Amino acid sequence: MLIKFAVKNLLTRRRRSLTSLAGISLSIALFVSTLLILKSAQVAFEKPIKDAGADIVVQLQGEPCTWSIVKLPQNLNPIPLENLDKLKSMDDVASAEGSLIVWVFSARPPGKIPLQKKEKNNILSKIESGELAGKACDYGEPGSFCDSKGDNQSLADFSPIVVAGVNPEAKDVGPVTSNNIQNLEGKYFSKDDTFNTILDKDFARTKNLKPGDSIVLGWRYFRIIGIVDAGRDAKIAGAQAFIPLKTAIEITERGNIVDIIFLKLKSGANLDLVKQKIKKMMPQNATITTSSDFLTAISGLSSLTQNLMLAIFFIAIFFSLLFIIKTSFSSILERSGEIGILKAIGWKDKNINKLIFIENSILGALGGMIGSIGGYAASFIYKTNLPSALPYYLNPYPPCSQHLVKNTLQVSIQFSANIFLSAILLAVAIQTLSGLFASKKILKLTPTDAARQI
């Protein structure tokens, strides 16, 4: 009966109920959207570094770009392999792998012999069988570009390809490894692979290539052994073609170098401390990105600004929750006359408290639900304003590239039952507690004093 009466009270005091409901909903919407966006952004921003299995990424800032058929990205400098060995030998490092990201161009070298018509079929069958893997692309019509088919190609196919040299034996750390590669069509590298390549699925589809075909990378034929579907997420050192590291070193002709190092730390290692140690070991122009400052790297915001934003978020939440308390408190105080009448006609304090508890629980639960749904919707609006690309130095691609590497972070707002449930419970708890606190104040009065305020 009390529940029925509480519902009737809420329905017949529509303006007061709606005001309370609006206050709770708005506050909870802010609370939910803030939590959802923080959670989703954290997941999205950490994904690239987690996907690479690393805690720290080390690079050297770049030098001016010079023309070469195989070259380092314009913002990266070579890191001698000795540095990788040094980092590997650090106490806190569990594993370390180097990759060599290069941009390769497929233009036919000048002065090479044009492909004769009678030789063409013979050459083509050799290309297709992979027999020419590792050989230089010396064939083609004058003015054409090297291509797996040996035919004249359009200018569009001249566009550079992003290639990542990876250690075929790497297990956990790196852009692709034997353990973390997923959705692979074909097979992964073996230890002694040289001119074999694994292509990104989108790139292979654009070029109409499949495992078993050949592709020219830096004037050399590579046999395609696998095609990987890396999904739509941005990757650190994401590439269109992956080749064994030693082959990448060979075709780059810059000595024993890598241009990005992935480090996985032992559990319990102090990330900041290791970062400091690496800074001392590496040249001054080293860029060291850790998982903890990844957000800074992506958003371009300093940690101070991030902290400030977080503080503003939490202050906003604090005041919005205060608003619920204030609304609930005022709403009960306004009813002191009504409570006085109930006391006067024989209602016990505990029954009045029960009534207020039920009313405020209903309001809190409804407001919590509406606010949660509103917050979920609002977080989609917030999402559009989030930084959504990896910083260029973590995933460089040529400005003239026809086939862009995936550089967009997929921030997806995930439904979180925990957040929804917490929000509803919070709304109910705050609403009922502040209501009961206010009623306690009124119930101390005699019925006459309380009713006098009607």
Next chain:
Amino acid sequence: MLIKLENLSKTFKTKSKEIKVFRNINLEIKDREMLVIFGPSGIGKTTLLNLIGGMDNPTSGKVIINGVDLSTLKSDELAEFRKEKIGFIFQIFNLLSNLKAKDNIALPALLDKDLDKKMSEIYEFASQIGMKERLDHKPQELSSGEQQRVAILRAIINSPSIILADEPTADLDDANTNKIIEILKGLNQKYGSTLVIATNDERTALNFPQRYVLKTWS
């Protein structure tokens, strides 16, 4: 039910001043008696009724109902006492504006198991006093006389042994005044309730045999 007031005094204190309402009232109201407390406005009639109904605390003195000193009762015991023994008809009706008349009437017995039975008795009495058709209306849709009758119905839903009526005929025309007086007298006769009425209206006061004239402090 015997009501005894012993040396009853009431003073209201504000921050700046003290308002002395009445002092040392000694009064005995017998079971089933009908008593009018008569006096001009502001003399303390409402305050006296509130004290008898256990809705306010005296500054000094005692209110004893059937041998029980109300000051010894705890808050919940007092609430139970008000619910079971007292039917209070407020001067300004004190009806909840968001509820229909019938819901206002049901309020004192809302949590009782026999609410339906009590309400069917109320409907019967409501039809006797010409209110049955008006019970689905909210207070603001009723005239003053009708609101007063709703307040009376609410006061009697628990069949109280004491009915306290504060200016029950204030602002009512002659026809309505007579109707209300008739109803109150009927309650005393039908249910055997002790009736205490506070009024400043001489015509109303003269309708009842026992009168207690409340005088000023001085």
